[in-house]
Amino acid sequence: MTATQRRIVLPLVAFILFLALWQIASWVFAIPVYLMPSPLEIVRGGARLGPALFSNTLETLTTILIGFALSCLVGIPLGVLVSVNRLTSEAIYPLIVFLNAIPIVAIAPILVVVFGTDMTARLIIVTLIAFFPIMVATATGILDTPEEMLDLARVAGASPLAEIITVRLPHAVTFIFGGLRIGVTVAVVGAVVAEFVNANKGLGFLVTSSTAQFAIPTAMACVVMLAIISVLLYEGINLLHRMVFPWSIRRVAGH
Amino acid sequence: MLAVPEMPNAALAATASAAEQKPLIELAHVGVTFQTKRGDPVVAVDDFNLTINKEEIFSLCGPSGCGKSTVVRMLAGLLKPTSGDIWIGGGARARGFSEVAIVFQRPTLLPWSSVINNVLYPVRVLRRVTAADRTRAMELLDLVGLADMAESMPNELSGGMQQRAAIARSLILDPKILLMDEPFGALDALTREDLQLDLLDIHASTRKTILLVTHSISEAVLLSDRVAVMSARPGRLQDLIDIDIAKPRSHETAAVPAFLDYSKRIRDDIFGPRAKREITR
Numbered sequence: 211m212t213a214t215q216r217r218i219v220l221p222l223v224a225f226i227l228f229l230a231l232w233q234i235a236s237w238v239f240a241i242p243v244y245l246m247p248s249p250l251e252i253v254r255g256g257a258r259l260g261p262a263l264f265s266n267t268l269e270t271l272t273t274i275l276i277g278f279a280l281s282c283l284v285g286i287p288l289g290v291l292v293s294v295n296r297l298t299s300e301a302i303y304p305l306i307v308f309l310n311a312i313p314i315v316a317i318a319p320i321l322v323v324v325f326g327t328d329m330t331a332r333l334i335i336v337t338l339i340a341f342f343p344i345m346v347a348t349a350t351g352i353l354d355t356p357e358e359m360l361d362l363a364r365v366a367g368a369s370p371l372a373e374i375i376t377v378r379l380p381h382a383v384t385f386i387f388g389g390l391r392i393g394v395t396v397a398v399v400g401a402v403v404a405e406f407v408n409a410n411k412g413l414g415f416l417v418t419s420s421t422a423q424f425a426i427p428t429a430m431a432c433v434v435m436l437a438i439i440s441v442l443l444y445e446g447i448n449l450l451h452r453m454v455f456p457w458s459i460r461r462v463a464g465h
Numbered sequence: 466m467l468a469v470p471e472m473p474n475a476a477l478a479a480t481a482s483a484a485e486q487k488p489l490i491e492l493a494h495v496g497v498t499f500q501t502k503r504g505d506p507v508v509a510v511d512d513f514n515l516t517i518n519k520e521e522i523f524s525l526c527g528p529s530g531c532g533k534s535t536v537v538r539m540l541a542g543l544l545k546p547t548s549g550d551i552w553i554g555g556g557a558r559a560r561g562f563s564e565v566a567i568v569f570q571r572p573t574l575l576p577w578s579s580v581i582n583n584v585l586y587p588v589r590v591l592r593r594v595t596a597a598d599r600t601r602a603m604e605l606l607d608l609v610g611l612a613d614m615a616e617s618m619p620n621e622l623s624g625g626m627q628q629r630a631a632i633a634r635s636l637i638l639d640p641k642i643l644l645m646d647e648p649f650g651a652l653d654a655l656t657r658e659d660l661q662l663d664l665l666d667i668h669a670s671t672r673k674t675i676l677l678v679t680h681s682i683s684e685a686v687l688l689s690d691r692v693a694v695m696s697a698r699p700g701r702l703q704d705l706i707d708i709d710i711a712k713p714r715s716h717e718t719a720a721v722p723a724f725l726d727y728s729k730r731i732r733d734d735i736f737g738p739r740a741k742r743e744i745t746r
């Protein structure tokens with residue numbers, strides 16, 4: 211078995227063993243379904259929803275993806291803004307830290323009152339929760355740019371804007387992707403929180419409505435779907451990083 | 466940098482070997498003072514006068530902290546002198562690497578660009594890259610022996626090759642002045658010797674005006690037409706030496722009696738106060 215095969219097969223085997231142990235434990239100890247449903251019951255709970263499981267997953271996924279895209283559109287430029295210029299940094303940074311200090315779960319109901327029950331409120335919640343790690347990572351990367359690279363750009367006659375585009379941002383790519391990885395998982399949390407407080411569809415809504423009816427296996431099936439979305443998005447970001455910016459994966463000699 | 470209409474003729478300029486040599490850079494009474502965090506000023510360079518002629522290799526040599534790099538940073542436009550004037554001749558001031566190009570101690574290649582795109586970086590900062598620029602970049606890579614590495618990424622190159630690429634990059638816009646701040650300082654001894662000879666070849670074919678900062682006395686003597694020795698704290702010009710050794714030079718030059726005399730003189734300049742120190746045991 212090659213190293214790559216091993217990296218795929220080993221966790222898979224471990225995962226299947228874990229499910230099997232869980233299943234056996236539920237049989238042996240006769241754990242009530244409403245306390246802890248077994249894997250098979252969760253599958254049955256998901257099947258009870260039928261195609262609704264997938265249409266609701268799609269709904270939540272759409273919220274996550276659009277919200278995450280907005281987070282990038284807000285987070286990356288803000289990260290640049292707070293790091294390249296002292297004035298902008300001093301002016302904006304405290305405000306942003308304050309914004310981030312607000313517990314999103316607490317203001318979610320208020321946002322729903324203000325923006326109504328359509329997708330707008332949900333997108334705002336996702337963006338508010340996910341832009342911060344992206345912004346901080348971008349700012350860290352911009353500030354991490356080696357002094358000699360900046361000297362090179364300046365002697366070459368680069369304007370401050372050209373300096374950002376040709377040196378600082380490319381250098382920050384590794385950092386930005388670190389922020390995106392955190393941001394995308396936080397966006398999933400944000401979407402669920404948003405659906406808890408206001409939605410009539412989506413996995414978050416299904417979790418609350420199922421638990422209200424004591425349909426714990428159904429709720430768990432939705433949670434499993436959320437976990438799958440989270441893992442897939444995380445790996446998707448990794449894949450994008452490797453494919454578009456391969457040079458930033460290997461550390462450069464001398465650094 | 467201020468243009469001084471009448472060139473201040475520093476007394477030391479008179480020692481320039483030939484009268485027909487045209488000055489290209491002139492520093493007159495240049496002083497640089499840094500403000501430290503605690504508030505007391507540190508004089509990095511004090512009343513510094515220097516004339517560098519067209520097409521010569523001029524070395525700044527001296528102990529660390531003598532202000533060599535400060536002089537380079539001023540000429541590169543990265544630092545403004547606190548007092549005094551810097552004059553750069555040769556027509557109108559151009560932008561970027563077409564005026565003054567620089568090679569740092571570390572290659573400082575952009576790891577996200579291929580070697581040829583790194584060489585073209587100074588062009589890309591100023592304008593759109595043309596086919597002619599690409600041809601020139603290939604010629605320069607050929608000059609430094611990296612023609613077949615043009616499409617490689619910097620991290621696929623050895624330290625010496627990276628520094629060669631940095632030298633090619635410095636020449637892409639045909640600069641008036643080439644600044645080299647300890648360009649071979651981070652290389653191993655053999656690569657260093659190799660690149661020293663390459664620099665002599667490049668100078669012979671391009672006739673660039675080169676200001677070289679170095680810690681190495683033998684490197685200064687081997688490569689330079691003139692060597693300025695600086696003293697530390699505050700940085701001042703201590704000695705100015707014409708290296709009158711015929712070109713082309715090679716590593717055999719190091720065995721020429723004159724080479725040893727020049728080396729001794731520089732060493733005495735730098736270690737003057739402790740020259741009499743004897744090695745016991």
